[in-house]
Amino acid sequence: MSLNINSLTTIGWEPFFQQQLDENEWENTTPHRVLAVHRGQLILSNGESEFPFTLSGKMITSDRLAQSTVGDWLLLSNEDQKFVRQLNRKSLFKRKAAGSANVHQLVAANVNTLFIVTSCNDEFSSARLERYLAVAHDAEVEPVVVLTKADLCDTVSDYVSQVRALDDLLMVETVNALDPCSLDPLKAWCKSGQTIALMGSSGVGKSTIANGLGAPEQKTGDIREDDKKGRHTTTHRSLLPLKSGAILVDTPGMRELQLTDCEEGVSSVFSDIEEIAENCRFNDCKHNEEPGCAVHLAIENGEIDQRRLESYRKLMAEQFRNSATLAQRRQKDKELSKFYSKTLKESHKLKGMT
Ligand SMILES: Nc1nc2c(ncn2[C@@H]2O[C@H](COP(=O)(O)OP(=O)(O)OP(=O)(O)O)[C@@H](O)[C@H]2O)c(=O)[nH]1
Ligand SMILES: [Mg+2]
Ligand SMILES: [Zn+2]
CATH class of the missing domain: 1.10.40.50 (Probable gtpase engc; domain 3)
Structure with a gap:
């Protein structure tokens, strides 16, 4: 059986992952992406269908960094749908677990671009941007600074200069997040197969951008749904499809990222x-x-x-x-x-x- 590359691309499959498959794996396994992590259970997708997958056997490990997280790619055997292995990651956001000094919690893997969202007003802070940039460098994700509320500001170019002063090679886009046309420049990073994430303080316009890019709305918490088999719980997905074919990471963990073990990230900033x-x-x-x-x-x-x-x-x-x-x-x-x-x-x- 050969892989259905088209449907895998809709959930972020890239040559980087394909190159990791040997001949046997190519023949006998199918890659699945982790759409969400719930207690002891993952929601997996092969691009065509989604299903819950219970952690078992060698997937359960005390090595935190080896555990599967949102965005990871797993190979399941075609014969019996058993876990074969997890593919190497392109990037990884991790954070400090609450209360303990050096325990990592994985936030999201295999993100291509981080939109660092900040507004052209008093919320803007170079120090905060430097913090987000360190997180992006550490995760090995390309940062793009998105300056929102440009429509409410007369001195947009001053804000752009302040961003450029941090790093003159940094990508900066100014937008009115309420106007979908104004989000067009962001689409360069939202092509089919790309995985993106948004980071920034409350109120800067992350949800407005996500809506403008066509992310489906998700209610917070579990939603009860009725169907012919009775009521069941629709569980939250942390990876959402965008209109452009890209995938948006939407997990509460992205909001609470602190700097952990990212000396190299800080150094490069x-x-x-x-x-x-x-x-x-x-x-x-x-x-x-x-x-x-x-x-x-x-x-x-x-x-x-x-x-x-x-x-x-x-x-x-x-x-x-x-x-x-x-x-x-x-x-x-x-x-x-x-x-x-x-x-x-x-x-x-x-x-x-x-
Ligand atoms: N005029 C204008 N208003 C904006 C823009 N971006 C966001 N807003 C408004 O700012 C408010 C906050 O935007 P949200 O998208 O909810 O902000 P958020 O980053 O998702 O905030 P949290 O979910 O709390 O983290 C809303 O009332 C938006 O309509 C913009 O570019 N221009
Ligand atoms: Mg929001
Ligand atoms: Zn000195």
Whole structure:
């Protein structure tokens, strides 16, 4: 049996996944995408039909990162519909589980584009954008900044400049989310087979954009439906089809993303500062008052914003706090205080020399 690529594409199948199938798998298995995760159960789709699938056998693992999440692709055997394996992911959003320092919860896998939504008004904040950008970089998803409420603002180009100041290669689109025509530029990322997600504060227009792109409305909570067999529960889907053929990730987890273990994500957002910091005298310069601090010099020369340095520090500290266990944190705190007393001594020595 060969795969029905057309119907798989409607749920986000891409060459990246197809390349992972060997000849035997191509013949004897069918890829299924995880549309939703409920307690102990997944909702799977092969592009033609959807059905609940109970976790069993090797799918149950204590390795959180290996567990199946929304957007994952699983191979099921054609013979008996049993789980064969999960395909490698293209990208992964994860977050810190409530209450524990280093337990990850998976939010969504295999997203191509993250629309970071913010408005052309007081809600706009460069620091918040930097946080979302770090999350996108960490998940290995392409970020696109969407500035909404352009129709209510006379200084749209100022907001665009502020976004460009963070990274001049960043994609930015300005829209009036209430006008579907105004959303046309977003369609470049919403082609058939693409999976997209929306992130941003409450009230910025995420639902308005989703509606404008043709996402079906979902009521919150479980809905009771009647059919000939009696009443049953319609369960929530976390992947929704858009008019353009793309798929929208709609899960509450996307809203609550915090920075976890994404040192690399933060580093790439602030690569300008990190490059300059390579010239600091001390390897682990904290760019406070240390002598020979290249970052400080760059701020004095106007090459870097003080605001940006603060934001970098804050996000690094946040991701560090969230990723370290308590024991690791105590150890790091000790190292940090040793480091501070050492640099302090050295700076005293240097001052004494002059
Ligand atoms: N004029 C104008 N109003 C907008 C625009 N985008 C959103 N709105 C309005 O802003 C309000 C909030 O929009 P929503 O789409 O509900 O915001 P949201 O991001 O989904 O908010 P949460 O669901 O709370 O996270 C609604 O009244 C929208 O009609 C826009 O581009 N222009
Ligand atoms: Mg909403
Ligand atoms: Zn420094």
